Amino acid sequence: MRKLVEVKLENIVKTFGETVALKGIDLHIKHGELFTLLGPSGCGKSTTLRIIAGLDFPDKGRIFFDDQEVTYLSSSERGAVLVFQNYALWPHMTVYDNIAYGLKIKKLPKDEIEKKVRWALQLVKLEGFEDRYPTQLSGGQQQRVAIARAIVVEPKLLLLDEPLSNLDAKLRLEMRSEIRRIQRELGITVLYVTHDQEEAMAISDRIAVMNVGTVEQVGTPREIYEKPKTEFVASFMGKTNVIPAKVVEREGDKVTVEFEHFRLEGLTYTDKSDKVVIVIRPERISLHPIENAVKLEGKVDLIEYYGFFIEVVGMFGETRIIARTISDKDVMSLKPQGPVTFYINRDDILVLPKQL
Amino acid sequence: MKVSKWSEKLFGTPLFEPLVSFSYLFPLLYIVVFLIIPVLAMLAIAFSHEGHFSLYWFKSILTSSYYVQFPPQGDFAIKTVTATGETVYLIRGIDFGVVINSLVVAALVTLLASLMGTIFAFIMARYEFKGKNFFRIALFIPLLVTPFVNAYVIKKMFLDTGLINYIFYELLHILPFRIKIDGLAGVVLAQAMTYYPIVYLNAYASFINIDPTLEEQAENLGSKGFHLFRTVTFPLALPGIAAGATLVFIFSLEDLAAPIVFQGDPLAKKLMSYQIFSKFLYGLGERSPEIAALSIIMLTLAVLAFLGIRKYVSLRQYAMLSKGGRWKPRVSKPKPWQAAIIYVVLLPLLLLTIFPQIGVVLLAFSKQWSVTVMPQGFTTEYVKQMLFNPDVRRYIINSLMYSAAAVVLIVLLSVTSSYATSRFKGVLTPVLESLVIIPIAVPGIVVAMGYFYFFSQVFPNTPLDPTNIFSFNPAFVLILAYSIRRLPFSARSVYAGLQQVHVSLEEASMNLGASRWKTVTGILLPLISLNVFGGAMLSFVYSMSETSVGITLGSLNMQYAPITAFMKDIMMSAAGSAQLAAALGVLLITVQILSIVLVNIITKQRYAFIGLT
Numbered sequence A: 001m002r003k004l005v006e007v008k009l010e011n012i013v014k015t016f017g018e019t020v021a022l023k024g025i026d027l028h029i030k031h032g033e034l035f036t037l038l039g040p041s042g043c044g045k046s047t048t049l050r051i052i053a054g055l056d057f058p059d060k061g062r063i064f065f066d067d068q069e070v071t072y073l074s075s076s077e078r079g080a081v082l083v084f085q086n087y088a089l090w091p092h093m094t095v096y097d098n099i100a101y102g103l104k105i106k107k108l109p110k111d112e113i114e115k116k117v118r119w120a121l122q123l124v125k126l127e128g129f130e131d132r133y134p135t136q137l138s139g140g141q142q143q144r145v146a147i148a149r150a151i152v153v154e155p156k157l158l159l160l161d162e163p164l165s166n167l168d169a170k171l172r173l174e175m176r177s178e179i180r181r182i183q184r185e186l187g188i189t190v191l192y193v194t195h196d197q198e199e200a201m202a203i204s205d206r207i208a209v210m211n212v213g214t215v216e217q218v219g220t221p222r223e224i225y226e227k228p229k230t231e232f233v234a235s236f237m238g239k240t241n242v243i244p245a246k247v248v249e250r251e252g253d254k255v256t257v258e259f260e261h262f263r264l265e266g267l268t269y270t271d272k273s274d275k276v277v278i279v280i281r282p283e284r285i286s287l288h289p290i291e292n293a294v295k296l297e298g299k300v301d302l303i304e305y306y307g308f309f310i311e312v313v314g315m316f317g318e319t320r321i322i323a324r325t326i327s328d329k330d331v332m333s334l335k336p337q338g339p340v341t342f343y344i345n346r347d348d349i350l351v352l353p354k355q356l
Numbered sequence B: 001m002k003v004s005k006w007s008e009k010l011f012g013t014p015l016f017e018p019l020v021s022f023s024y025l026f027p028l029l030y031i032v033v034f035l036i037i038p039v040l041a042m043l044a045i046a047f048s049h050e051g052h053f054s055l056y057w058f059k060s061i062l063t064s065s066y067y068v069q070f071p072p073q074g075d076f077a078i079k080t081v082t083a084t085g086e087t088v089y090l091i092r093g094i095d096f097g098v099v100i101n102s103l104v105v106a107a108l109v110t111l112l113a114s115l116m117g118t119i120f121a122f123i124m125a126r127y128e129f130k131g132k133n134f135f136r137i138a139l140f141i142p143l144l145v146t147p148f149v150n151a152y153v154i155k156k157m158f159l160d161t162g163l164i165n166y167i168f169y170e171l172l173h174i175l176p177f178r179i180k181i182d183g184l185a186g187v188v189l190a191q192a193m194t195y196y197p198i199v200y201l202n203a204y205a206s207f208i209n210i211d212p213t214l215e216e217q218a219e220n221l222g223s224k225g226f227h228l229f230r231t232v233t234f235p236l237a238l239p240g241i242a243a244g245a246t247l248v249f250i251f252s253l254e255d256l257a258a259p260i261v262f263q264g265d266p267l268a269k270k271l272m273s274y275q276i277f278s279k280f281l282y283g284l285g286e287r288s289p290e291i292a293a294l295s296i297i298m299l300t301l302a303v304l305a306f307l308g309i310r311k312y313v314s315l316r317q318y319a320m321l322s323k324g325g326r327w328k329p330r331v332s333k334p335k336p337w338q339a340a341i342i343y344v345v346l347l348p349l350l351l352l353t354i355f356p357q358i359g360v361v362l363l364a365f366s367k368q369w370s371v372t373v374m375p376q377g378f379t380t381e382y383v384k385q386m387l388f389n390p391d392v393r394r395y396i397i398n399s400l401m402y403s404a405a406a407v408v409l410i411v412l413l414s415v416t417s418s419y420a421t422s423r424f425k426g427v428l429t430p431v432l433e434s435l436v437i438i439p440i441a442v443p444g445i446v447v448a449m450g451y452f453y454f455f456s457q458v459f460p461n462t463p464l465d466p467t468n469i470f471s472f473n474p475a476f477v478l479i480l481a482y483s484i485r486r487l488p489f490s491a492r493s494v495y496a497g498l499q500q501v502h503v504s505l506e507e508a509s510m511n512l513g514a515s516r517w518k519t520v521t522g523i524l525l526p527l528i529s530l531n532v533f534g535g536a537m538l539s540f541v542y543s544m545s546e547t548s549v550g551i552t553l554g555s556l557n558m559q560y561a562p563i564t565a566f567m568k569d570i571m572m573s574a575a576g577s578a579q580l581a582a583a584l585g586v587l588l589i590t591v592q593i594l595s596i597v598l599v600n601i602i603t604k605q606r607y608a609f610i611g612l613t
């Protein structure tokens, strides 16, 4: 049996009473990929996962594992193992029995079950905890038991619903690379859900950014970060400047846009809508002159010191724009309410249709 | 105020406050004096022989073949052939001796009730089917208490000419012969039919409270069908089911109504509850310490079951671990074979178990019920008698007054005890917590015997002395007994109410300068008034139908007897009429339905019956 599985979702629609949780989702997750669903709370991540796991069934659309349609296959026959957002540990079973559950169902011999459970316990660093009950574990330990319970059955598709949300920062980083390592080692396809963009970037081969029941963009972390296709994706991927503006001139795919009294020429934009936002990452704004760049003159509102970088918040008319630098020198000459000039390469300015 | 070490230790507050001390001490002393000491008085009698401490009575009980008999005697079923050539199997059960019979009956009743209760609870919690609402309502009907008449109707159902044979032998031909169920077997059936909804309610609550993701996870890992039920669903519901089952065990052990109704068969008399009852009632004057010893044995069994289950349940109180999971109840449409079971097996079963209550109503309006399937002839004579006969009216008024007086005490006891145990953590807190709940585990007949010995010794030759044949007035004793026996119903409700009110509300009031008294009466009581009301109503209803003490101590002076003592009299005596008793049963049912509907409307909460934890 080949383990790697490829997952295809075609136009999945799911409603709960009045709420449309998923409005026609298409996804293609490739063999052995670690694919992440990223989006804010309530956007439909868990619903998507549950539908893939066979715990809910879509109102419309189809699901394929490799070439086999599984849309209405029951969860117990699907082999897509889900780690629930709330862990769903059985309180009447010990850690050992929780982890061994799936293996017992597969009717593995006793000593093999024992071996595998030990292996899984070691993987999640919970050796010695096998006789405890879930209530006797901390939130993070419970979460790790849930992960072990899923991994131990070596599923062809592993679905993780915010599996690290309850861990402290250090453990989270550790587990993150553990998951990555396990995934490579076992060669399983993993669908990972999180609302933490940094986590998504760090762990994923590819990311799908979701917003109220739709997929806004699918791509590698770099693509999503550098070339967001929509205002939502841009604003969701970390702190960024999103400035409402208007297209005032077009020439082929080059446009001139205007916000406040600033005119920015020679930007690339192809959509028809004239209402736009310009998106500029703070770290792409320079505080010292660069050739051929767009120049914005305003005044300093705030200077914020974050340790390894410094943020300068400038006011340009009524618009606040944040620049980020790692150089103390850049800010030495600045003072609150004093003048400041931001320099931005045209390539670093994204123009996207206004959306929100 | 000065700091008091004692207060801190006992009551959990360093400042000695009269109201707090009262809240602890009043219920504590009340239960000690009116429950613990009477039981101890009985203990003293049971353990003494010819003036010495001795195990004589226990030895004499446990070595007599009347009480313990191995191997058992008698045939489980006896085949007879009637004049018309029909075969009838008479099923009565076998005789292990009184003590073991009680255990066997209670165990069988518990088993049957648990099976039925769990199955009904499971389909109600997990399936969506036509007629579910009918099931929901019908499942409450067996809980309507009609002492004696209920068991009487069940006895009629299982006669060789009764409803069961009519349906399964005459109409459907499922039975190849007629059956007649009597004796211990009859008692088992009657109790199982009456008590299974207790398991149902507890089990239903358990199934409903299982975090759905726990089952989904199991399914997701490949489990399904019965495996899923066996490994996840059932173990998670088990604490609730076991709590309900234990209640049934205790109720069966102490039940008097079924053995009294089935006493036409001598085998039905060979139960501890009945033995204590009859030896007490017909022993007159010189009541042997054997009764006390038997009561102690019964009490021990009930308390052991009770403590066992409390321990077990507290160990496995699965606070569901769920965090942030969405609560999507797991209800589905039954598969065809499951639907078939629901409609072909469970529905008829349900209908049979609510028939006793229907039968009571029919009986109240009928001329006679001898060997027919249903009662015959319509008349309102008995209902009129109940309403207008001054003697009958007197019993009703007695019961109303005693119950009302008991409720006043119960409210006071439950408010004080719940206030103390929910707000302060002293050494006395767990003691009081247990004392308030322990009456559930003390069989009514044991309370009655305890009171008998206690009051005859402590208040000899007063109207409180049950042996004072001509001037004993049971009013006081009955009110005490009701207030103790029904206290847990109300205390639970009030305690739940207090848990809903955050302490900060009281702290704010005291912080603004209000006294403790003012805070409790002005802030707390209004906030929990609905819970107090709900608990009071339940206690009232179940005081009205209290049986064990009513038909023993209560019947020593019929002038002051409660309604249940009168019902027992007319059911047992040859001259009495089951119809009048049924009419009184209808009255009780009406009071119960009205109260529960009223409580549900006013408090907007579902009050039904007591659980154990």
Ligand SMILES: Nc1ncnc2c1ncn2[C@@H]1O[C@H](COP(=O)(O)OP(=O)(O)OP(=O)(O)O)[C@@H](O)[C@H]1O
Residues within 6 Å of the ligand: A016, A017, A019, A020, A021, A039, A040, A041, A042, A043, A044, A045, A046, A047, A048, A085, A195, B326, B327, B328
């Ligand atoms: N069983 C349900 N009944 C009703 N509405 C539901 C149900 N499950 C999900 N929804 C709704 O569907 C939408 C998507 O929910 P979903 O749980 O998939 O979000 P999510 O992206 O996982 O959010 P979070 O990050 O908070 O877990 C929400 O608006 C939610 O309220």
Ligand SMILES: [Mg+2]
Residues within 6 Å of the ligand: A045, A046, A047, A085, A161
């Ligand atoms: Mg979610």
